[in-house]
Amino acid sequence: MCGIFCLLSRSAAPEGRDQAVLEPLQRRGPDSSRDVSVTGTDSGYRCLFSAHVLHMRGLLTPQPLQDAAGNVLLWNGEIFGGLPVDPDQNDTAVLSQRLQACGTAAEILSVLSAVRGPWAFVYHQRAAECLWFGRDFFGRRSLLWSFAAGTMTLTSVAAHSPASDPRSWQEVPAAGVFRVDLKEFARSDSVSLEIFPWDHPNIPSTSPESLPIYCLVETNPAGLAMSAPVPPLNESLPASSPDPPTESRLSVRDLDELLAGSARPDEAKRLIRVLSEAVRRRVQAPPPLAGSASVAVLFSGGIDSMVLAALADRHVPAQHPIDLLNVAFRLQEPKNHNKKRNKDSPNSGPTAPRTFSPFDVPDRLTGRAGLEELRGLNPERRWNFVEINVTPEELQEARRQRIRHLVLPLDSVLDDSIGCAIWFAARGAGTVMEDGGPRPFTSSAKVVLTGIGADEQLAGYSRHRVRFQAAGLRALLAELSMELGRISSRNLGRDDRVVGDQGKEARFPYLDEDVVSHLSSLPVWLKADLSLPRGVGEKLLLRSAARQLGLGPSAVLPKRAVQFGSRVAKMEDRREKASDKCRRLLTGFWLK
Structure with a gap:
């Protein structure tokens, strides 16, 4: 895991960052810290990259990781599958090598789509002069953004400080992968983003009202998308509806x-x-x-x-x-605590004071x-x-x-x-x-x-029972379908x-x-039965x-x-x- 930070600005702007952010980044990654600064060859932009590494596997690989072609990778993630990573290898180095071999946007998306595990990343593709960034499908790793006139900041964690308005920070939507054309940024002095969305019906929104000011997001003109790692929810219904819920407790x-x-x-x-x-x-x-x-x-x-x-x-x-x-x-x-039994005790029956x-x-x-x-x-x-x-x-x-x-x-x-x-x-x-x-x-x-x-997939929350009682299984399915789409921001x-x-x-x-794919493939009545009492019906599977x-x-x-x-x-x-x-x-x- 890492604390990652990127500041995109005009090359003429003073280089720096809010020092209040540095300490929490370092706490996330106590094993290695390093900064790398990149400027455009003929364009007027600068990217300051900073990374702080918590060493978890393979050889300790300091970040930002810059390859022989000048590409720079910030990787806050774990590759648990999808791409081969030997036990003695570091997944940052493996991913950097795979991305270095990519020449087109489609190839980059193919590599990222293959990763199984949590991630947030920032990648400077030197030859194309593009800046890529995003979070995995579920948003299991934090990435925040903030925009001002002529700047964009990406960071794992922000901070309340005199130097920044806390209202300017938002979580990068786990809606896909974003790309900035750095040459265009240098020409226009404004941030325009292309999004390569997940190919899935329940991705979070990137509507204009959900985005910060000083930023424009458009779907990439080629219509390219990320391959979603999980299927849509099985929405089949049983032939007969369950009986109304009971209120008793089951052993x-x-x-x-x-x-x-x-x-x-x-x-x-x-x-x-x-x-x-x-x-x-x-x-x-x-x-x-x-x-x-x-x-x-x-x-x-x-x-x-x-x-x-x-x-x-x-x-x-x-x-x-x-x-x-x-x-x-x-x-x-x-008061009278020696006579009062804790009602939340998991045991039942009389007990000694x-x-x-x-x-x-x-x-x-x-x-x-x-x-x-x-x-x-x-x-x-x-x-x-x-x-x-x-x-x-x-x-x-x-x-x-x-x-x-x-x-x-x-x-x-x-x-x-x-x-x-x-x-x-x-x-x-x-x-x-x-x-x-x-x-x-x-x-x-x-x-x-x-x-x-577990609750989001197996109807574990009280709101799931409320929806079921009010409108039945179809309403419950709609609630469950919404859950994974908003879990990244919630x-x-x-x-x-x-x-x-x-x-x-x-x-x-x-x-x-694999767990989400398996549970998504099952009909809802195999996963939960909210006609049964609390403590049994929810998360029944x-x-x-x-x-x-x-x-x-x-x-x-x-x-x-x-x-x-x-x-x-x-x-x-x-x-x-x-x-x-x-x-x-x-x-x-x-x-x-």
């Missing part, structure tokens, strides 16, 4: 009885095969220090993270630990229960359950110093809550229990697996910026191209897979969003709505 035994005799166990086996391979590719990481983990999981104990942890256990060498990162934000102590802990949030309780399930699956594995406890004071300081810059250009209450939860979780600084007591612990894992993408750029700030790399197995993996109570836990499970939302102004603009992000000050 693990109920789930097993429900699945018996259905097609889902066989489909679950197929899902396990493709998802297991996606996890295998993503747990490959530099060898850790002795006794340390190379892989961590953002871990709530819910079904998404439990399945990822169980599959990671198949592929991480037995002698290496796996870190389970579990974040909790401090609760206020309730226990001492209240202000960090016993729902995700902490389900996380501990999930840890015991994983220990049952593999008692020989060292599972580091990292309890990451966050006080209001810590949250205030981290938001002001770091998180509000990383969430930019997003600015909603929801972005603030999720961004804060993921930032502290990815930092991995907490305690683990040893010999009955807590020991300070900080995860050293560079790879962080996250479960984003989630993934933000999550990449937040995790990358720790010098770690977020990896998304549920968004592996994944729950079937969880049972085949040997998981128990976690297979029937209802969906709980991280901002509620970690209780970060409880530390904020409770009158806020998730979609409201968050004043804390805009000012950086804690508001009572």
Whole structure:
């Protein structure tokens, strides 16, 4: 992974960049930093390229990478398939060699279309005097742009600073690949972009109102397009509609009885095969220090993270630990707390009074229960359950110093809550229990697996149930079809910026191209059945897979969003709505 930056300007303009952006770029890539400046041979333009590398595979390859022909590549990505990359090779070097052999736009698009894995890139094609840039189909790597008169800036992360208006930053749409004719830029002193869109019905919009000022985007005249890595959603419907939903809760035994005799166990086996391979590719990481983990999981104990942890256990060498990162934000102590049972506990039935802990949030309780399930699956594995406890004071300081810059250009209450939860979780600084007591612990894992993408494909959100109840399966299909089209702008750029700030790399197995292709090919009724109660009907296929993996109570836990499970939302102004603009992000000050 890398922090990448490119400033395009007239050659007569002073060379420089906003220094407030440099530090977060360097945190993303602590292993190598370098700048390269390129000017047009006969044209009046300059490109300042800057890259900061987190070394993950092959030989450490500093960036920007300039080849013998003078082409310059900034690559923030991982090639997990599509192009051959040997274990001892660096994918930046492999991609640079492939692009150097390209003479036409169609050849460049063919190379990029073949890549399977997350990426954001900037490429200066010297001979053609063009600047190419873009993000992968799902937008799993961040890339922001900002335009002013006679300049364009591209960067992995921006920052609030006196030198720039935060409203000028936007995420580059994951709509395809863009190209700038640098000779034309030098002549006109304005940025005109050609887009080579993904050949897919659910790509994000590049309408004029979604673009910054000082910029014009047009579809390339030749009509060339990027080959989409996944097919459209299977929109077939069953012969009969499901029964209306019920409100009861089902047990693990109920789930097993429900699945018996259905097609889902066989489909679950197929899902396990493709998802297991996606996890295998993503747990490959530099060898850790002795006794340390190379892989961590953002871990709530819910079904998404439990399945990822169980599959990671198949592929991480037995002698290496796996870190389970579990974040909790401090609760206020309730009155009569020794008589009050936490309603979010994963267990049922009467319990003895226990001492209240202000960090016993729902995700902490389900996380501990999930840890015991994983220990049952593999008692020989060292599972580091990292309890990451966050006080209001810590949250205030981290938001002001770091998180509000990383969430930019997003600015909603929801972005603030999720961004804060993921930032502290990815930092991995907490305690683990040893010999009955807590020991300070900080995860050293560079790879962080996250479960984003499961809900979007398997109808896991409450809004999916609302749509189904209101208008049936056809409306649910329309909602699911929309989900992947907007996931780049809604989630993934933000999550990449937040995790990358720790010098770690977020990896998304549920968004592996093979996994998405497999799930997209299935009819919706095999993936979910929202006529069934919460905790079973949503993500029903994944729950079937969880049972085949040997998981128990976690297979029937209802969906709980991280901002509620970690209780970060409880530390904020409770009158806020998730979609409201968050004043804390805009000012950086804690508001009572």
